[in-house]
Amino acid sequence: LPDGSASRYAPRLPGKPICSHQIDSYLSGTALAQAARKKSTPKPRPKRKPKQKAKPVTIIPEKAPYVILRDINIRSRPETKSKRIGRFKKGSLIQSTGRAKGSGWIAVRTDKGKNGFIYFKMAAPLIDGSLKSNIAGRLAAAGLPACGYVIEFEGKSRIENELQRTADYNVPFECTRQGKPLNFTATMFLTELPYKESGPAVYQINVDLRDMPLEDEDVLTVIVLYDKDKKQVAFDTVNDKSFASGTKIAPKKTPSHGAALKAALAIAYAAWGKAAWDQLSRED
Structure with a gap:
């Protein structure tokens, strides 16, 4: 070129003048090559954090x-x-x-x-409510009949459409009330899963007296809760207050599920009111 600018960007071809379009082509190729070099230069990878060692599990x-x-x-x-x-x-x-x-x-x-x-x-x-042998016991308190009983394991039941299962018992009573013999049979069950399935290890024990003239049903039920971790049985409720004694009943310590069954019967015995005993006497 007249001002000599081409010589700064591209070599002259021998014996031939360089045209402006040749210079543009050369410059474009140079720019592309530089861009390609930039793209091909790998970026340094970020350093990975070293993996933390898992804490030991006790x-x-x-x-x-x-x-x-x-x-x-x-x-x-x-x-x-x-x-x-x-x-x-x-x-x-x-x-x-x-x-x-x-x-x-x-x-x-x-x-x-x-x-x-x-x-x-x-x-x-899950607890196993089965008994290897019958459990016998006696109950007595001021103003109440003196009683002997035997807990007899009957078998196990599953509650339909539920995971819960129960251990079932018959409990024949032989009592003396006002100088007269009084015999009857209670039934009892122990839930083998906690009564609140995802809750603490607290199991339900029901003690039932059947053929009782209640308002809506014919079973008088005393409900007791067995806390396996605390090794304790505590009164919960009676389904019909008119047949309940209303006595305040303290929790009882229980080292085993057999002891829990005996404690549940002692609590039921204290919870049965005069109306319940009168009905049992009429039936006997």
């Missing part, structure tokens, strides 16, 4: 049966975001291997023998 040994309340995942650690290693179906009966200390997680084994964890609210602790 297991408190426990061997106890549980019933699964709904379909749940088994986790590799006592954390909801940990890896899923298996699954339990609703209604499955499982055996725990321990408890993760300081958490609500139950240690279990999968069907393939792997160690894992499930959250405690997804499983209900």
Whole structure:
């Protein structure tokens, strides 16, 4: 070019003048090459944070049966975001291997023998209400008939369309009231799952007197609650207050489920009012 600017950007071809369109083409090619080099230059990858080591899990040994309340995942650690290693179906009966200390997680084994964890609210602790032999006892209190009884295990029942199951008992009584013999039979059941399935280990015991002339039904029921962890039985309610004594009944300590059954009968005995005893005397 007359001003010599072409010489700064491109070499001259020997024996030939350089035209302006050749310079534009050369410059465009140079720009594309520079852009390509920029694109092809890899960006440095961000440094990955080192993985934190998983905290050790302390297991408190426990061997106890549980019933699964709904379909749940088994986790590799006592954390909801940990890896899923298996699954339990609703209604499955499982055996725990321990408890993760300081958490609500139950240690279990999968069907393939792997160690894992499930959250405690997804499983209900199961107790065995069966008796190896009958349990006999005696009851006496001021103003009440003196009675002897025998708790006889009858078998187990399932509540239709529910996970709950019960252990059932017959309880023949032989009493003396106002110098006369008074014999009758009560029935009793113990829920083998907590009465609030996802709640604490509190089980319900019902003591029933049948053929009672109540307003809406013919069964007088005393309901007692058995707290397995506290090893205690406490009065809850009577279904018809007109047949209740109204006596304040203190909780009773119970080291075993057999002792809980005896304590439940003692509570029912104290809760039955004069109207209940009068009706039992008429029936005898």
